[in-house]
Amino acid sequence: MKYEKLPIEYWEKRDYLLFVYDVLGDMLRKADKLRLSDFEIKFDSEEIIHDFEKAEDMFEWMDRNNHHDTSLQMFKNHTFFSLLKDFCFFIYESLSCASRGKVTVAYS
Structure with a gap:
């Protein structure tokens, strides 16, 4: 039997979620490898550093000190990758619930 405790009508949904989970995980690994969320800020003096x-609050400091564009880009990237990672954990937990037969929790 493919998924012991999971009713057969949910097998296709579980397979799809596994695929989505793998794709998103791959995106996160590649983003880390390509350093898509890395930033470098060059300051003019040790005093500023x-x-x-x-x-x-580094974002507030950057906004006050003429680094608003960098602050905005850092915030966007950090927020995007953090939400994507949390979503991956959510999908994983859903799959875990499904494999234990807790279908209502898994697909809510």
Whole structure:
């Protein structure tokens, strides 16, 4: 039997979610390999670096100090990849529930 506790009508959905999970995981691995979310900010002096390192909120500091575009791009990339990673965990948990026969939880 393919999935012991999973009713047969859900096998196709589970296979599709496994495929989606693999594709998204591959996207995240390639994004890390290509360093798509990496950023480098060049500061003019040690004083500015020290001021930046002391800031409680780096995005707010960048906005106040003429680095708004960099701040925005960093925030977009960080948010996108964080949500994508969380979604992968969500799919994995759904698949885990499905394999244990908890279909209502898995596909809610």
